[in-house]
Amino acid sequence: MVLAPEEWEAVRLSLAVALRSVAFGLPPAVLAAWLLARGRFPGRALLDALVHLPLVMPPVVVGWLLLVTFGLRGPVGSLLDAWFGVRLVFTTAGASLATAVMSFPLIVRAVRLSLDAVDPGLEAAARTLGAGSLDRFATVTLxxxxPGILSGAITAFAAGLGEFGAVITFASNIPGETQTLPLAIYAATQTPGGEATAARLAAVSLALAVAGLLLADLAGRRLAVALGRPLR
Amino acid sequence: MLEVSLSHRFGGREGFRLDAGFTAPAPGVTAIFGPSGCGKSTLLLAVAGLLRPDEGRVALDGAVLLDSASGVAVPPERRRCGVVFQDARLFPHLSVETNLRYGARRAPQDATGPEFGEVVELLGIGALLGRRPGALSGGERQRVALGRALLSRPRLLLMDEPLAALDAPRRAEVLPFLARVRDRFRLPMLLVTHALDEVDRLADHLVLMEAGRVLAAGTVEALSARTDLPLLVGRRDAGAALACRVLGHEPARELTRLGFAGGELRVPLRAGVAGEAIRVRVRARDVSVALEEPRGLSVQNVLPATLLSVEAAGPHEAMLRLAVGEAVLLSRVTRDAVRRLGLRPGLPVWALVKSAAFGPDGEGG
Structure with a gap:
């Protein structure tokens, strides 16, 4: 299958945006999962709801909220611009941010599931052997x-390739800048004679999604074996 | 010396209440014995620091680990209490060797303790070092867990029913290793258990617990000869534990002679050099009494005794306390026997103990 240069650009951009969204979203997602699984603090239920909000809210609303917050006149966006000269709206970084927010709950859920499966007794044992809290987290819990982190990351990556609503609302549809695969497909369907382009990009999109899911499963299994846990 | 005094309430006013205190010699093995749910494991967790009691004090040889009155609570990672859990809790993603070295790496520089090679050799786990815990049997896991705790250079070794999750053959496999650890390393140890044979094999001191309270504490010998402790007396394997020394062997008769405070006992031939200290439990149901010295008996041990007391034990039976020299034996007989022989305190009798009741090494004490 041969893609036109601008179609390749959309594929490349999609991969870059998804990769960045995972890279920046992963650490806070693991932290959030850990807080939700192990933490006992006031506002835990609120954090839980907040984390899962992108899963149930229309993506366009998420994009709009980002626009209001991180826009040039928004409370955060104006400060970022004034202090660091960073502009997120209508940029690749902005597309990555919107994608990260949308896929955040996916990672949190996967990590939290695997955290719930970790026997707290192992952490207690590490404690009696002299390991402080960071040490325990790094050598036992993490x-x-x-496997949960990896499969969460891959799922988030695969989902991030296809994020549409939040990206187009927050970062707009600029070829080479924010026009990722789904946006390019949408643009193609709106253009007379763009059916072939749409079909090719849709095929690429489908292939990437399937590959991502298979990879997530495989990697999770491999890692579980490497960590000494028998497959169920 | 280890001083423990704890008070903790679970689940509100109606909930379970732990209110226990005892002192234990250090070094030495103290068994905390009681039925399940009596709070003995909770007590151990509080000593390890994994549970913060409402009130309490824990001190080892003067070093305070917990004192709620003065707000001292050393966190578990700095208490240096090695813990052997019932379920081993080996780290599944690390090899046996890395598991063993986990605590050693984190011990203070100036802490002393057994060397890696010594522990591996003593516990017979050299062949397992490269394996993952998932590939070990239950008994091997407990041995590795024991090694891991020992190698963390602990000041105190805590064992929470270390054999309870094992089947009988595995238990028999691991028990001698616990005895070896006790003999080789002069560590104070707390052993939580509900198996009397573990107490007999391992413990010097006994703390009896029931419903969150300490019923009695003392040496194993002293407590086992008391008839006012239903927790012990009510058991089918109840009986006086005797501190003995191997006097000698009679290979021709396939007997070993043991000396105790009340004289001599002949038991089936067992291992042990002359002078070695061992403890045997003379089960009350294996002891009969006679008013006159019997003749022509298969019973090997016929000891002159004085009846100290007669107490009801169960619906149709009685428990006799017999003074044999300096020692005390218990005897479980029917009430009918008590009436027929006219048994009453002060009566001189003969205590009859079958040798075969002691069984082979390690069984039945």
Missing amino acids: PLIA
């Missing part, structure tokens, strides 16, 4: 939840 390796044991690695």
Whole structure:
């Protein structure tokens, strides 16, 4: 299958945006999952709801909220612009941010599931052996939840390739800048004679999604074996 | 010396209440014995620091680990209490060797303790070092867990029913290793258990617990000869534990002679060099009494005794306390026997103990 240069550009941009969204979203997502699974603090239920909001809200609303917050006149966006000269609206970074917010709950859920499966007794044992809290997390908890983190990251990556509503609302549809695969497909369907382009990009999109899911499953299994846990 | 005094309430006013205190010699093995749900494991968790009691004090040889009155609560990672859990809790993603070294790496520089090679050799786990915990049997796991706790250079070793999750053959496999650890390393140890044979094999001191309270504490020998402790007396394997020394062997008769405070006992031939200290439990149901010295008996041990007391034990039986020299034996007989022989305190009798009741090494004490 041969793609036109601008079609390749959309594929490349999609991969870059999804990769960045995962890279920046992963650490806070693991932290949030850990707080939700192990933490006991006031406002835990609120955090839980907040984390899962992108899952149930229309993506366009998420994009709009981002626009209001991170826009040039928004409370955060104006400060970012004034202090660092960083502009998120209508940029690739902005597309990555919108994608990260949308896929955040996916990672949190996967990590939290694997955290719930970690026997707190192991952490207690590490404690009696002299390991402080960071030490325990790094040497016991983190390796044991690695399969969850990996599969969450891959799922988020695959989903991030296809994020549409939040991206187009917050970052707009600029070829080479914010026009990712789904946006390019949408643009193609709106253009007379763009059916072939739409079909090719849709095929690429489908292939990437399937590959991502298979990879997530495989990686999770491999890692579980490497960590000494028998497959169920 | 280890001083423990704890008070903790679970689940509100109606909930379970732990209110227990005892002192234990250090070094030495103290068994905390009681039925399940009596709070003995909770007590151990509080000593380890994994549970913060409402009130309490824990001090080891003067070093305060917990004192709620003065707000001291050393966190578990700095208490240096090695813990062997019932379920081993080995780290599944690390090899046996890395598991073993986990605590050692985190111990203070100036802490002393057994060396890696010594522990591996003592516990017979050299062949397992490269494996993952998932590939170990239950008994091997407990041995590795024991090694891991020992190698963390602990000041105190805590064992929470270390054999309870094992089947009988595995238990028999691991028990001697616990005895070896006790003999080789002069560590204070707390052993939570509900198995009397573990107490007999391992413990010097006994703390009896029931419903969150300490019923009695003392040496194993002293507590086992008391008839006012239903927790012990009510058991089918109740009986006096005797501190003995191996006097010698009679290979021709396939017997070993043991000396105790009340004289000599002949038991089936067992291992042990002359002078070695061992403890045997003379089960009350294996002891009969006679008013006159019997003749022509298969019973090997016929000891002159004085009846100290007669107490009801169960619906149709009685428990006799017999003074044999300096020692005390218990005997469980029917009430009918008590009436027929006219048994009453002060009566001189003969205590009859079958040798075969002691069984082979390690069984039945």
